[in-house]
Amino acid sequence: MFTIVFYIFSSFLAFLDCKKFLIPNNILLTxxxxxxxxxxxxxxxxISSIILSLLVLLFFVVILLLNRTQILGGGDIKYMMVIALYLGVKPFAVFLVVxxxxxxxxxxxxxILMKRRVAPMAPAMFISVxxxxxxxxxxIYPSLF
Known part of the structure; x- marks a missing residue:
């Protein structure tokens, strides 16, 4: 049920991010x-997954404070925190590369092809997961370490 919940909610979030560039807080909280x-x-x-999720938040808070012109939205950061909670520590490192x-x-x-400046990030994160x-x-992934 853990994996099913993640994939159902993530597919809905990826769709919303593609259509409206929006990741609603109430869906992320649920x-x-x-x-x-x-x-x-x-x-x-x-506990390591929970700590990793909080470290992701801390990292992005520092980045956003240092560079106020950052394009990354708050929904993407919160979604990445949920992904950290879902994956755990070692798979999350591979996730970041992918x-x-x-x-x-x-x-x-x-x-290049669509002549747009930005792309939604939630679908890319969903595909990466x-x-x-x-x-x-x-x-396959343990051979990478």
């Missing part, structure tokens, strides 16, 4: 509560 509930029931959430690559290709596509989950399922 998703977080359900992930924590099912994660505790299924023993899939660890999402960087996916977002780069999405931006290139939007800028799916890739990392497949890497874990097929036992």
């Amino acid at each position: 998703m977080s509560v359900m992930l924590i509930t099912f994660g505790l029931l299924e023993s899939k959430i660890y 999402t960087g690559l996916v977002q780069t290709f999405a931006l290139l596509y939007k800028q 799916a890739i990392v989950d497949m890497m874990i399922y097929f036992n």
Whole structure:
């Protein structure tokens, strides 16, 4: 149920981000509560995941304070915190690399072919989580460490 909740909510958030460049707080809060509930029931959430989620918040707060012209929106940061809660520490490191690559290709596509300046980040993060989950399922990602 933990994984199902994450994928259902994430697909809805990716769709909303594509259409409206918006990640609603109430959906993120509901998703977080359900992930924590099912994660505790299924023993899939660890204290390290919660600490990682808070470290993601701290990192982006510092970045936003240092660079006030940052394009990254608050919804993307909160969604990344939920992803950190879902994935855990080691898979989150792989996720950061994969999402960087996916977002780069999405931006290139939007800028070169569609002549737009920005691209929604939630779909790229959602695709990256799916890739990392497949890497874990097929036992590919441990060879990266």
